[in-house]
Amino acid sequence: MTAVSENGNLNNTTKxxxxxxxxxxxxxxxxxxxxxxxKNAIGFLILHLLGLWGVGLMVTGNIGLxxxxxxxxxxxxxxxxxxxxxxxxFTHKSFKATPLLKVFLLCLQxxxxxxxxxxxxxxxxxxxxxxxxxxxxxNSKRGFxxxxxxxxxxxxxxxxxxxxxxxxxxxxxxxxxxxxxxKYYYYLYFMVAFLIPVFVSxxxxxxxxxxxxxxxxxxxxxxxxxxxxxxNSAAHLYGTRPYDRKLQPVESWFVSCISLGEGWHxxxxxFPWDYKAAEESMHFNCNATIIRxxxxxxLAYDLKIASxxxxxxxxxxxxxxxxxxxxxxxxKSAVSAIGPLHxxxxxxxxxxxxxxxxxxxxxxxxxxxKDVLINDIIRGNIAG
Numbered sequence: 001m002t003a004v005s006e007n008g009n010l011n012n013t014t015k016x017x018x019x020x021x022x023x024x025x026x027x028x029x030x031x032x033x034x035x036x037x038x039k040n041a042i043g044f045l046i047l048h049l050l051g052l053w054g055v056g057l058m059v060t061g062n063i064g065l066x067x068x069x070x071x072x073x074x075x076x077x078x079x080x081x082x083x084x085x086x087x088x089x090f091t092h093k094s095f096k097a098t099p100l101l102k103v104f105l106l107c108l109q110x111x112x113x114x115x116x117x118x119x120x121x122x123x124x125x126x127x128x129x130x131x132x133x134x135x136x137x138x139n140s141k142r143g144f145x146x147x148x149x150x151x152x153x154x155x156x157x158x159x160x161x162x163x164x165x166x167x168x169x170x171x172x173x174x175x176x177x178x179x180x181x182x183k184y185y186y187y188l189y190f191m192v193a194f195l196i197p198v199f200v201s202x203x204x205x206x207x208x209x210x211x212x213x214x215x216x217x218x219x220x221x222x223x224x225x226x227x228x229x230x231x232n233s234a235a236h237l238y239g240t241r242p243y244d245r246k247l248q249p250v251e252s253w254f255v256s257c258i259s260l261g262e263g264w265h266x267x268x269x270x271f272p273w274d275y276k277a278a279e280e281s282m283h284f285n286c287n288a289t290i291i292r293x294x295x296x297x298x299l300a301y302d303l304k305i306a307s308x309x310x311x312x313x314x315x316x317x318x319x320x321x322x323x324x325x326x327x328x329x330x331x332k333s334a335v336s337a338i339g340p341l342h343x344x345x346x347x348x349x350x351x352x353x354x355x356x357x358x359x360x361x362x363x364x365x366x367x368x369x370k371d372v373l374i375n376d377i378i379r380g381n382i383a384g
Contacts, residue, residue, distance in 0.1 A: 026133045026159065027358040028141040034154035041153040047222060054219030063211050067201045074111065074197050075220045076260070081108025082120070082228060083262055083287045087277075090172060091121040092366070094275035094304050095291055099177070101299040106181050111193050113221055114228065116185040118169070118178050125167050126160065128272055129363035132236065132248040135159040140236035140248055141357060148226075148233035163363070193217075230255045235265035238349040240335065242323035243270040243279075243314055246355045253284060253343035261285035270314055271306040272366055279311060320352055 057063045058071075085105030088094045097105070109117050123137050130136045134157045140147040146154075156164075172178045181188060194217055201212035239250025247269045255263030256278075262268075264278035264285070281288040294300035306314075315323050321331025331352065338347040 024361075025358050026130060026135050026361055026363075027356070028132075028134055028139060030142075032134070032157065034146075034150075034157070036154055044149065044153060047218065050214060050218040051222030052219075054214035054217075055223070057211055057215055058219060063207060063215050064205050066205045067207050067212065067215060070201060070205070071197070071216050071220050074216070075224050077108050078111030078113070078193070078220075078224055079227065079260065080287070080290060081105055081110070082112045082114060083260065084290055085109045086114075086117045086120045087124065087262070088275055088287065088291065090117050090178065091124045092272050093171070094273050094277075095295075095300050096302040097294070098299050101294055102175075102177050106177060107192060110181065110185070110188045112224060112228075113189060113193050114225070116178075116182040118172050118182040121172060122164060122167055122169055125169075125366060126164050127232075128269065128366055129167065130159070130163060130359060131269060131364065132357035133159075133359055135163045135359075135363065137164075138232045140233065144233050144237060147236060148229045193221075227258050231259055231262045231265065234346060235263045238347055239263075239266070240322035240350045241266045241320040241352075241355075242327060243267050243311070244318045245320035245352070246318060248355055248357050250350070252348075254346045254348070256284040257344065261287040271311075273304050274306045275303045276305065320350060322350060 058068050086109045089097055089102075089105060106117060109120070114120055115123075127136050127138065132140050137156065137160050138147040138151040139157075142150075197216040197220065198209075198212045201207045201216045202209055207215075235252045235255045236249050238254075239252040241247060241250055243266050247266055249265035249269045251266050252263035255265070257263070261276075261278060261284060264280075267279050268274070268277040275291055276285060276288040278285050278288065281292070291300055291303065295303060312326065315326045319327070321328045322335065331350075334351045335341065336349060336351050337345040339345055342348065
């Protein structure tokens, strides 16, 4: 996969060349200060206050059980659209889908309210190519708050803007379904993410309109967003790196429990094209089970996986020594937590030195088996 899209190839190449001239490597410039976008910051504050009000209604029993169940099911339906659809299918192409499944996953992804699939995939491809540098929209080197939610409250770093234009999106640009959703995203979002969930609770479960709005929209939205954001924050900061110690992302049982399988993040960044996004397909990984279900009923096919030998070689060559089978006692003992030392503790974290995220301007590869070797070569040339 080339770094420059066919559309606007010359323009994008010129911009990338300007970055190459000005910077030999891309890391994190801690002297750079992001500018706050106040309308975004205030909007998220109001949304969270309303969402917490809705959560309060749920936990105190001030809304019906049917509405609570409906909200939770609808929330995880939207999450599936993001994790299985926008993430594993459209961004990483870890499996192929029939047109029917594509439409279904696009509908579910719209529920989540995380922008159109096209924009989501572009930002996520940028995140993988320039992971944990100033080219990463949610650079974890800038701290938990920034990579969790702060990045959405601030103006994008110039590298994010310029390098984002070099990401090859020609495959999605050629997909009429993707582009239809992108064009009509806000209309579709209003219908499936707001109108339907709120209306169902009012009409079928006899809820007051305010309670339905607070729970079925606001509470559902903030819970879903924060679950997704934990993959950007906690799964880059608190955990172990058994597959590649030179990659900032970590393995987080806690995040995997919440996100149904997206917290095995060190593995995922080592093998981004593996449909499981984890070594184990059944271990806190409902999303992999969902994909295999679609395969069994003929809607998904060509599921890509990393072979056992490929995983073993990567673990022994570049892992931090904490792998549950191939690790060593010394590395495993270098793990701490605030409170009980257990992987389900959100603060479960290796005390080994975190990697310096410093990349060449062309960034890291994204898709194929051969990228594993290329990845190691790139990082080996610039990291000790």
